[in-house]
Amino acid sequence: MADDNIPRRTFLVGAGAAGSAAVTGVTASPVVAAADSAPAPVATAQPDAWLTLNPTEAAFVMAVVDTLIPADELTPSGSACGVATFIDRQLAGAYGSGARLYRDGPFLKGKPEHGYQLALTPRDYFRAGIAATNDWVRKRHGKDFDRLGEAEREAALKEMEQGKAEFPGFSSKEFFEALLTITMEGFFSDPIYGGNRDMASWKMVGYPGLPASYRDDVKTYFNKKYDKPPQSIADFV
């Protein structure tokens, strides 16, 4: 467990490296958005500073999004697409602090159909979930989730997805659902939120994004592949 003595922040870049299974410690501090005027390469798409995630959480989130969205011929990895950045910004903002979430007590355990019933804001819920996942992973592997190899990460997430991972006092399945949901939001939403860099997911499926004005196209492209490249909100401002 020598790994645990190495400061977390030295691992951030490694965890985000597209498709890399073995995590190698590097000495650079978190990132590194281009200080010069050259555009940052896609593969180092972490923010220059995390808004709310601490180093352990950031490493965890990058490892999760890279496992849920691995790099392949279709897109770069989740973190390279900015999905970890997206999650950090969402949790740092109104959503993370509980906007549109009724938070009066008493807080009772409901049925699944009642939906979320905890007192925690999404920010604190993710804080608790990350800690619980890392505790569970550490018991089995002696290290945190982000330091596992790809196959081990996949296996761990599958156990959480199926509700087989036993976290004391915390539902691993619900936390997995929260991770999957926010990851997909980041991967597929407009790039203005920091995820879906270069509209990678839209290109992957063929979603044209904006301006979404198809009055003639609806006839011209009836049963024909729509071949225009996608555009983001940012392309219109």
Place this chain on the structure above:
Amino acid sequence: MTTKLPEVDVVVVGVGWTGSILARELTKAGLRVVGLERGPRRTPGEDFTVPSIRDDLKYAVRQELFQDTQMETMSLRHARSETALPVRRLGAFLPGTGLGGAGAHWNGVTWRLLPTDHKLRTHLSERYGAQAIPDDMTITDYPVSYDELEPYYDRFEKLCGVSGKAGNLRGKIIDGGNVFEGPRQAEYPNPPLEQSVAGATFETAVKSLGYHPFPAPSSNASRVYTNPEGLTMGACIYCGHCERFGCESNAKASPGVSILPALLSDDKFELRCNAYVKDLVHDKTARKVKSVRYVDTRSGEDYEQPASLVILGAYVFTNNLLLLYSGIGEPYDPVTGKGSVGKNYCYQVGAAGVTVFFEDKEVNPFMASGAHGIMIDDFNGDNFDHGGLGFFGGAWIQAGPTNGRPILSRPVPAGTPRWGRDWKRATAKWYNHAFNIGGSCCNYAHRENYLDLDPTYRDALGRPLIRMTYNFKENDYRVAEYVTAVLGRIGRAMNPTLINTPAYRRGNFSAIPYQSTHNTGGTILGTDPKESVVNRYLQAWDADNLFIVGASVFPQNQSYNPTGTVGALAYWAADAITKQYMKSPGPLVHA
């Protein structure tokens, strides 16, 4: 301290679809009307513009335009024996807030009820025998017939510039329209929208099965259209951003496009936004509402606004709440069956949707409007024989995407993992080659489904939340199972490359996934003050100067999206007020 304001002729509570219609009709009749709207003032030209209105995360996922649960939500329990818990985050349904209400962010599917829906209990009793209706199914007739409401359906459709094709013109059945509908006096104001691949594929399949397809009746205008208010709608651009969004091209009918520009330029109307109505002051002896109390959420100041006439158009939950807070009418008691406020709360039942995948078709799901499909009504209402089926009611069935926004809409074949490489491959492969066939089922009233005040949870103003005691019942499960089987049959008739036919799962009503914002009941129409809250003119039995508009007056929920009927009943009530009530204020029906 509450500031008492000078009396006005009319106060309208809620300025969404119904509030706008009533305010417009009553100002036209010469009355001074104040509109109280709890939410902010939004206008299409300022708030619903490209590029920001295409922000799928903000509008569709983070729920920018909907009721804020931090201000007010509802609680849910499935049975009286349980403790209700608050719906902390909206999911199943998405009530609106702000000028235009949910009318700003609806889809635009615009129906009329079937003539038999209007006299549901009588019809079913005549055809199947009264004893065939289960005791706990508390369905009733509408005290307004289809023929009486027909001119008002027509009016609302003209207001909205509905695009569609008639199936029954003054009794003449027309192929290609909905042959099951009641006779209509006129063709739809606009021709149907352009066909989609999903719709065309569905149409061929259902014809081969002997069913009767027709284009979705759509309040998304197929061409530029000027409505009877003199307001012009743009032509739909198939942007795939109707539901949950405001319309950027003014092609979707909404209060903001179809009425408010006229209403707001009439100085007999005064709009007050950020005016959160708390309760009504009721004089029980005089059987009148004297005033409406609200808080201005910009200042925290309380106001009392006296009025001669009060209109509740604040959607199902607030319509019920304000009666319960104000002691108007008797709260419903499911044990004794006495009382009527909160009774017959209904929602909507969904069949398990079928997804079909075609290697050789380009579906382009993102080129869509909110009401863009082909439908059949062969399995709706009592359009098919229910003898021996063990349930009543049915569903309208449709194919045709409403959007291809990929945060929420990415069909993959059954068995595909939900993440990882295989998920990516399947998502990339099928996104543009699949569509859904759906069935929206009716929800007939049940004795144990109702609304009342929550004993524990409170809103931001300190008032009890509304509590839903609600679950799906045996009739609902059977309808959904039957319709699910029909969907599978239709899907297979399309000969798709792959098909997902999930089995219908009999489960509790869940507050989590979106199903529909078709909540109904609680202040129902009727002929008997003991059994209902409003008479056939939507006038409260317990206060003759109070009219309640919206789907809260539906005695049960037909399968149809509600707004066509809600709009027709709003015009019907407005006519009763201007032509009868204003001449001699008092009860319009003597029970």
